[in-house]
Amino acid sequence: MSNYKHIGKDFVPPDITGKVTGKARYAEDFRADGMVFARLYTSPMAHGRVTNIDTSALDGMEGIVGILTADDVPAVEAPNAAILTNTPVYIGDPILAVAAEDEKTAEDALARIRVHIEPMPFTVDPLDSLIEGGPNAREEGNVFSRSSEGSGFRTVKWTPQQIADFRAGKEPTGEWVNEWRYGDLEKGFADAAVVVEEPFVTTGYAHMSMEPRTAMAYWDNGRCYVYGSAQSQSFWIPGLARLLGVEQKDVVLISEHTGGGFGSKIGAYPIAALPGWFSKKIGRPVQLRITREQEYYIGSARVGFQGWIKMGFAASGKITAADIFIVEDIGPNATGGDASSAGGAVSLVYDPESLRFRGLPVLTNTTPRGAQRGPGQNQIAAVMAPLMDKAARQLDIDRLEIRKINAVNNDSTVYENQEPVTSAYMKEALDKGAEMFDWATKRNKPKTNGSKVIGIGIGQGYHSAGTKGFDGLLRITPDGKIHLHSGVGNLGTYSYASTTRAAAEVLKCDWEDCVIERGSTDANLPWSSYQAGSVSIFAHTRTNYVAALDAVQKMKQIAAESLGGNASDYDIDGKNVFNVKNPRQSISYGGAAARAIQLGGSYSGAVYPDDIHEITKRSVERLAGSGLIGVAKDNLEQNGVIPGLACAFVEIELDLETGKYDILDYVGIAECGTVVHPQGVEAQMKGGAVWGMGMASLERHVYDPHNGLPANVGYYQCGIPTYLDTPLHIRTAAVDLPDPQNPFGARGIGEPAMGCSVAAVTSAISDALDGHVFGRTPISRDMIINHVAEREQSFKPLQTNNF
Amino acid sequence: MEIATYKNDVWGREVLLGVSWELLWLVIVVPFVFIALHAIFQASRRKKEKPSSGGERVRRHDGVDRLFHWVMAASVFVLLITGVFPIIGINFSWLTIHWVAGIVLTLAVVFHIVRSLFWQDLKSMWIAPSDLRELSDTTRKPGKYSLAQKGMHATVAILTLMVIISGLILFAMIDTPWWDRSNALTEATLGMMFFLHGVATLALIALICLHIYFGLRPEKLFYTRSMISGWISRDELAANHDPKRWAPDKSV
Amino acid sequence: MASYDVMPDVQLYQPAEMDDALELADRFGRDGWILGGGQDTYGWLKDRAKHPKAMIDLNGIEALRGVRKSDDGIEIGAVTTLREIIRNETVNAEYELLALAAGRVASPQIRNVGTLGGNLSQDARCWYYRRGLACYRAGGNICYADSPQGMNREHAVFGASRCVAVSPSDTAIAMVALDATMVVQSVDGERLVPAERFFVGPATHITKMTSMRPGEILTAVRIPSTWAGARFYFEKVADRDVWDFALVSIAAAMQVDNGTIGDSRIVCGGVACTPHRLRDAEKALAGKSLSDETAEFVAPLASRGAKPLNYNHFKLPLLENLLRRAVRG
Structure with missing residues (x-):
């Protein structure tokens, strides 16, 4: 139905060969001079307080390079996850790390460390915490609500009768903390010919990333180089900088390939910053490769639901009312928000005339939760x-x-x-x-x-x-190559590549003339969205589109400047910019790029739009003078x-x-x-x-x-x-x-x-x-x-x- | 040599696992060394003339008490065999026999306690300060029970109660026809119960070795006979007991 | 809590002759680990849940490989891979039950390297035990699975004694059904153990799955011709089609004459610590025809005497259903 050159067509993403041949490099494949290997010691208890760490057995042990504990890393405010902690809130919560010359020595060291932990009450089922007298997953409370009006801990308890009624499938009568609604619910049910009402459970489960999260880091000239396992690329930088306690400009993320994230590696996660802190402490590059077992502790899991739903249907089949109540298992770090999204999904997919959502996010001492595909x-x-x-x-x-x-x-x-x-x-x-x-x-x-x-x-x-407001960046070099800078992470969907084809489409160029620049902050990448929430295709075909439009406009202006006439007299054919009235009057893309370098200003990236993100700005600054720069923020209409x-x-x-x-x-x-x-x-x-x-x-x-x-x-x-x-x-x-x-x-x-x-x-x-x-x-x-x-x-x- | 063994509990904390069963050889070897030395020593001494078992007989143990003794002995043997043999590598399905024998022992001991409190002369087994003179004055004759017998009884009583109480607690921690196991004990407490059960067992093994040895010694064999048939002869009474302190009135 | 995935130091011996293997097994005793396909080895070692000093790799011993015809049946070497068994003509023609069972073991990849000996000798899959906890089976003094709140969906409904783990081996039930004999060797000579006695339960051997003693090597399995060409039925119900252990499985060998059942051996997996024979059903089947009526008649016998735990009473109807399927016409 369309006459697109690239959109809607299959292509071979450039990283395919490496994946098939095994040459693709994942975080654990990278080495640096003097690199040491770190291993994690994690909590054996679901909830506790570390009272003593005895590492004396490591004194004099050959090959041991250092130990990192919670005292060496920034403390975080509950309920957020720390890099290392002295108050573990789930089995597998990281307590310390040991670095050694090789992995086996590091593991041998772990076996000798004695950590004394005082056990504290814990819960693995929200309803067990919700019932009067039930344990709270954290000292601060058993419920944590995140909202724009303010977030905070609460202690919410239901009577045994309320719990029993909920289990029996009746409408919950206990307290809830989140609510939104639209339409006239009561009327909806009154109008209904049929009402269905059911309790439900959806159990949480692991993200199951094939690549256990690994990170390697070292410091050079005050900048921290992190080789990580990331779903997103540019989007990681602000979070990673925060975790490392440095400015965004001082973080370099290298993430060429990722063995699955599925929502668990969207933004920088705390453990990715551990090697940075460890490297700072011992002055050597540190790689932390966690075990498969630890991936199941730290690697996060889908939020579980225990809920009740009632729906009214008119005789025509139209849903007149939907009433949803969800107790949400948000793990120990209060990560979730799935319940309200579930309410939103009902409102969208089934378009009921009225809807009420009520939610209660309950903390448990289970694997931390994270967005998992369709959270x-x-x-x-x-x-x-x-x-x-x-x-x-x-x-x-x-x-x-x-x-x-x-x-x-x-x-x-x-x-x-x-x-x-x-x-x-x-x-x-x-x-x-x-x-x-x-x-x-x-x-x-x-x-x-x-x-x-x-x-x-x-x-x-x-x-x-979809989302909007991110930046697009491309560069045409005098050799005629089109460098498509993609800040989109390579999480396995190939969207980092397929979205750049929007730029190729606008530029009408051959795919063979395109080079995707990606995988490292130092590849001069634009500010991009997270690779999650199914947003990349919408968001980054737009960013590539606007960047390409910018490049096309600049090429036309250069053509006009070089060959005469107005920019509007010119068009492109994928290789050349030509005068529409006189196609022989043309300049190649490479020629335009060479001219852009001479002209400087916005053509070469010496000047750039004010509204682009600081990450994009830095990239443009580094690229300036190396070709024709197409750069723009996605300000296209969206509502x-x-x-x-x-x-x-x-x-x-x-x-x-x-x-x-x-x-x-x-x-x-x-x-x-x-x-x-x-x-x-x-x-x-x-x-x-x-x-x-x-x-x-x-x-x-x-x-x-x-x-x-x-x-x-x-x-x-x-x-x-x-x-x-x-x-x-x-x-x-x-x-x-x-x-x-x-x-x-x-x-x-x-x-x-x-x-x-x-x-x-x-x-x-x-x-x-x-x-x-x-x-x-x-x-x-x-x-x-x-x-x-x-x-x-x-x-x-x-x-x-x-x- | 370690007395106890340890393990990690479900949360990786070191807790008692139980007694170290390497001690088993110790509690067998040590009594046997003692027995050997004692036997040599006794053999080297001039033998006293054995009192005659003939003539008038007096009752030393009532039938019900003899029955109790042998029921207890049988149950203890069953308990030791079922408890210890699997540890030394002789495998068989032991658990049910073990707890059934344990119940028998418990019932027997309860019966014995009740009977001794209300129907028997509790004092005859009581270790009084005056009994201690038997240690220094070898001519002093005991009442119904010698200090050694009282001492043995007291030790066995304590160990048996220890093994029974710990055993009953452990019994609550397995599935039986009447209940499913509970989680009432922490692993540390469970380990302590296994330890006490094991320590008491080991001590009992040593004591039982000695008890059997003395029961079979020629000069004490009449006591064993009395535990079977109930009587001792007047001669045996006179030779071994102070009539002022124990004067069995009943003749058989 | 430490977590491990690096192979610890362990000596590897790769004897080419049986005598050398036996000598090594004798020398290392409890500290030796007999290595077949390694599919129930490397996990234990890398997790540091088991600590052998030496691995004795049998794969270089030619005599332990292959399916041989004997005077009375066949003999299968212990390091014969499951794949070889599945593809063996004699096995398929006469002892198809074994081929069916071997074909449901784990995954194609594991069957390519996994050996018969290893499959028969594999350890319990109880998740608490596999976690490396000091439970009864690991020499401790508690069972975490059979506790008031224990998560024991996959555990035993028969023959539990403190430990409630089940026999995970698919080929084990076939071997018991085929009345096979295990050939066990040590430096002291050869021991022949009927399959039914080879597998041991927790009442007698709480830390072992088989009657093998330290220093012994399972060298072969002999299947008598008694059941050759009998009517066989094998079915394994697991959560997944591959790479999973039986929730309940059944292996049945029946002598059927004109639709009438004579002798039979019906063995279930996943329900007890050892392959579990349905003796009552076997007796009741004698003289009955293969039919729906017979199926309905004997089915309740399958679960008689079962003692379900918190999460596994579904095994009772499942067991009955599998028996039904085995004896339907």
Whole structure:
């Protein structure tokens, strides 16, 4: 449908070869002269106070270079995570580090260190903390609320009766701290023909980054060089500088490749600053490579929900009211906010006429939480899908139809303030998916074959998928090469590269003439957004667009200046700037660049716009005089919510005797505006599908409530789906209708790609079991077996972090 | 040699694991060395004439007390075999037999305590200061029980109570037909219970070795007979006991 | 709390002859670690949860490899890889139960290097034990899994005694069903142990999974022809299709004549510390036909006497269902 040269076309991102050949360098692959290896000693207790650290056994031990404790690093205010701490709040909270000439010596040293810790009360299930007399995860309280009006600790307790009622599925009557609403909820329920009401649990689980977070650091001329494992690139700098106690200009981040972050490496995390502090103390480069086990402690996890939802449906199928109450497991560092996002997702995806969200963020002594793909949106997607099915059955409406009736569209208004959306084509996505999946035929297929039952499900995913206001930067050198400076992190999605193709598109140049500059602050990168929240495609096709427009305008001006006429007389063809009336009157891109260096000023980067970020300014200053500089802040118009949407259709065959199911068919449809990078979208849709399958039936935190121990400290115990657990063919497609607020019509897709999957699977399981709603993720084999055998589940209602 | 063994608890803190079972050889070797020396010493001495077991018999132990003794002895043997053999590498399914025998021992001991408090002459087993004269004056004859017997009884009583109490606490920490185990004890306390149970066991092993040895010594064998048949002869009484301090009135 | 992932110092011996291996095993005793495919070795060592002084690698001993026909059945060398077993013609033709079981072990990658001996001798997967805690199985005085709040979904419903870990081996249940004999050697000679007695429970051996003694090496497994070509059924239910251990598994060998069951050996995994034979069901099946009726008749026998823990009562209906599936027509 488009005549783009690059947008919507596949390409080979430049780091692919290294990844395939093994030459790609990750943080732990870097070495520096005199580098030593650090190892972490972490808390064995879920909550405690360090009273003594005895390292005397290391005295005189060969190869030991130094020890770093909490006293050597800045203290932080609770509940934020410290680099090292003397009051650990979860098992695995870092207490000290030892540096040695080699890793084995460092590990040997750890075995000899004696740390005395006084145990303190702890909790691994929010409801155990919420009940009167229950333990608080932190001395300051058991609830921490972050809001624009002010953040702070609270101690909130519910009576045993209130807890019991909540567990029994009744509307919670205990105190909550966050609330927002729109519309007339009471009227909505009064108007409803059908009301569905269910309690639910979505258990938290690890981010599972394949690369355990590693960092190496050294100091040179007052600047700290950090080789880190980062999802984002430029976005890390302010946080990293803060953690290291230096100015932004004195931090260099090198992060060429990242073995997955999934939300756990969005911004600079405390442990990434540890080598910097250690290096400062001992005067040698320090590499800290944490173990896989420690990655499960420190590497963060998805927020868990224990909630209650009630929805009213008009006879037409339209949702008239949605009432949501979520107790949110925000771990020990009060990181989350997923619950409110879940409320937002319900308001957007299903566009109810009225909605009330109430939330209570409760602290637990479990792995710190972090945004994980669709934080909040994907948990609630899994909850919502079987409820939509339940309502459809009660209303005798087709399950696809009820979703279409409530589908977000261009006229929808969403969230608390009922904002507009930039564009939304959920109905089109559902139609496309239904056709590919052949919903009409599959819904009428016989269901049972011996002990096996067919279930089909539909899921819908959403995450806001864009942001604005970042900078674009490119440079054309006299050799005709176009250097696309990308401050976008290489988290594995290739968005660092695909977004630069927006600039190539504007410049109409061949991709072969482009060089992506990335991976290190010293590669002179612009200020870029975080690589999370599905924002990169929207945000950075815009920044590359504006930078390229700036470069094009400058080339035209140079052409006019050199060849006569006005800039408006000139156009570009990818190699040359030429006079539209007289194409022979032209100057090559390289020629224009050479001329830009001569001219100086804004052409060469000696002068730059005032409104760009200080990081971009520094980059431009260093680049000044080396070519024609295209640089600009994204000031393009943007208003309303930018939705990334997806839907999925799943057919499963569930064995009632074993609780096991196979996915027979999976169709995922992306609704992300114009597709910028087809392979990228496909990979996102497939990866998201697999992740959703894991969340739906396998992945969960398990903690022993008696001693606070986590059971999931390795890949095996975490139950991630393997290649052989997922269908061989996952079919994907995209709606591919442009969004008006992106120059190329693009929006992001990363997170919804997973939400639609987990939702479709929970929907299909419910369908296979005659509409039974488990109200829980994951739905494990034992739950299905117990349900079919009409046995009680092993866990208490609403219990979380359990098998 | 260590007396105790240690382990890390669930939170990595060093706590008692139990007694060091390397001491087992010590509590067997030491009594046997003593026994050997004692036997040599006794053999080197001029033998006193053994009192006749014939003639009139007097009752030393009632039937019920003899029954108690042998029930206790049997249960203790079962407990030792089931408790110690697996430690020295003779593996079998021991736990259930062990706790059943433990219950038998506990019931027997409770019975014995109640009986001795209300139906028996508690004083006859009581170690009085005057008994200590037996140590210096070898001509002084004891009442019903010699100081050595009283001492043995008192030590065994303390150790048995220790092993029973620690055993009952440990019993609460395993699944049984009546209850599932609890988490009531910290691992440190649990380790202490195992330690006490083990220490008492080791001491009992040493004492039992001695007890058996003395029970089988020719000059003391009549006591063992009395624990089986209940009686001793008037001659044996006269030779070993002070009639003023113990005058069994019942003849059999 | 330290965390480790660097291989500690350990001597590696790679004998080429069986006698040398036996001598080494004898010399190191408890401090020796017999190495097959290493799939249940390196984790223990890198985690520093086990501390052998020496690894005795059997992979260089040719005599321990391969499937051989014997006078009465077959003999499989202990370091034969699971992949070799899965692909062996004789095994597939006559003892398919073993091929089916071996084919469900772990993942294709692990089956490529994992050995039969290693799979049979592997240690318990209880997550508390694997964490390196000083539980009963590790020589301590407590079980963390069988506690009032213990997380024990994957643990035993039969035959627990203080420790509630289960036998994780997929091939073990097949070996018991096939009435195999383990060939165990030491410098003192050879010991033949019936598969059923090879695996030991916590009541007798709380720190071991097998009756192997220090200094001994499992060299081969002999499968008698008794069950060759019998009717077999194998099924493993785990959370994942690959790289997972059985929640419950079943291996059944049945002599069936004209649809009527004669002798049978039905063994379950994942429910007890050892392969768990369903003897009541075996007895009840004798003389019955393979049918849905028989399945319904015997199914309740599978879970008789089970004692579920906090989180694993689902294993009871699952066990019954697997027995049903094994004996349906």
